[in-house]
Amino acid sequence: MTELIHKIQELKKQKNATILAHYYQKEEIQDIADFVGDSLEMARKAKQLSTDTIVICGVSFMAETAQILCPDKNILLPVKNAGCSLAQFASPEKIATLRAKYPEAAFVCYVNSSAEVKALCDICCTSANAVKVVRSLPQKQIVMLPDGNLASWVQSKVPEKEIIGFAGHCPSHNRVSANDVTGMKTRHPEALLLAHPEVKKEVWELADFVGSTSAIIKYVEASVGKEFIIATEVGILHELRQRFPQKAFYLLTPDLICLTMKMIELEDLYKALLNNEHTVKLDEDLLKKAYVPLKRMFDLN
Ligand code: SF4
Structure with a gap:
């Protein structure tokens, strides 16, 4: 090695x-x-x-x-x-159908998409800036693709817009449930739940903080909390444990792994x-x- x-x-x-x-x-x-x-x-x-x-x-x-x-x-x-399994949900054909259905809408495309899909959208976003991107747009109606969970989280932050979500999801993030949170909270009652917006609404609604991978790291850095339940991909634990060895991190479930x-x-x-x-x-x-x-x-x- x-x-x-x-x-x-x-x-x-x-x-x-x-x-x-x-x-x-x-x-x-x-x-x-x-x-x-x-x-x-x-x-x-x-x-x-x-x-x-x-x-x-x-x-x-x-x-x-x-x-x-x-x-x-x-x-x-x-x-x-x-x-990326999430990126595969969106295609130029699906965008054409949605453009015909929502001719007044702005199309916001998560960076987790192919170049062909990006080329047909008005603006890109990542989970770190999705709320800011949507707020910046003059249109009231916004089609967000391909992640439906991210779209529903953005809708909760930007209620003045009408967000039309998409049926795509990240298989790893979408796998975890509110029951998983209940089980983990029972074992670690003092721990704060930090979730990525690609998890389902039933999970991010229970979270103490929702944000991108980098936002989760920044949250831990600024927090006085000592224990955290992490609801995003397992790889983030490497950075968290190296940077904050005095704090404890529990992955919400072992399913939070992206094989690709x-x-x-x-x-x-x-x-x-x-x-x-x-x-x-x-x-x-x-x-x-x-x-x-x-x-x-x-x-x-
Ligand atoms: S975790 Fe993997 S499948 Fe899920 S959005 Fe990220 S790259 Fe795509």
């Missing part, structure tokens, strides 16, 4: 590459990355980098987003078929750098169209 880590670090220098990893990646991938963040932070970081190559340790929409934001860079995704986020191994990262694989190549027209909603989102921040 140490030798492989050394080889990756050498190759990274030779190839003038930067490794960006999501908090849901395996611990060893987070440890070797130059930067670890949620999808918004990874996208922001990609835009700032001057290295020729950016290796995205995450899922395919994150690599596509990096390509859209940095079209002149060499973007690598170490495991080609590491996709866990596909990338150190060996894949090594091969990606060695063989320049797998490059993300979107056609120029698509890059330009998908850039528009992403730029609108960044212009708000």
Whole structure:
């Protein structure tokens, strides 16, 4: 393992590459990355980098987003078929149907979507800025896709808008229930429940705080609380336990695991750098169209 880590670090220098990893990646991938963040932070970081190559340790929409934001860079995704099950719910055909049904609505697309879907929407959002994005829009009617749970949470924060949700969900986050919360609260009555907005309404309604992965970390940092029940993907525990060793963290259920986020191994990262694989190549027209909603989102921040 140490030798492989050394080889990756050498190759990274030779190839003038930067490794960006999501908090849901395996611990060893987070440890070797130059930067670890949620999808918004990874996208922001990609835009700032001057290295020729950016290796995205995450899922395919994150690599596509990096390509859209940095079209002149060499973007690598170490495991080609590491996709996001939530992103697969939305398609250009479904958007066309909804556009015909809601011609006055603004279309807000969660960054967890394909480049083709982004290209057909008005503005992107992440879980970190979804409320801000929706509030910024002049339209009263908003179609939010593909995550129905995120849409219902945003609706609770922005009651002056009419949010039309979508039937998509993240299989990992959607699996947990209010019963799981009751069981965990019985075992840890003092613990605060921190939930990602991709969980079901019955779960986020019980939470002490709802926010993106990075917002959950910031909440823990600012909190005087000592125990926390975490309702998002298990990978976040690595960062939380490293940064706040004096605090206790309990994952709401072991089901909070994203299998595609866990596909990338150190060996894949090594091969990606060695063989320049797998490059993300979107056609120029698509890059330009998908850039528009992403730029609108960044212009708000
Ligand atoms: S945790 Fe859910 S939303 Fe995130 S990448 Fe995995 S499937 Fe997609």
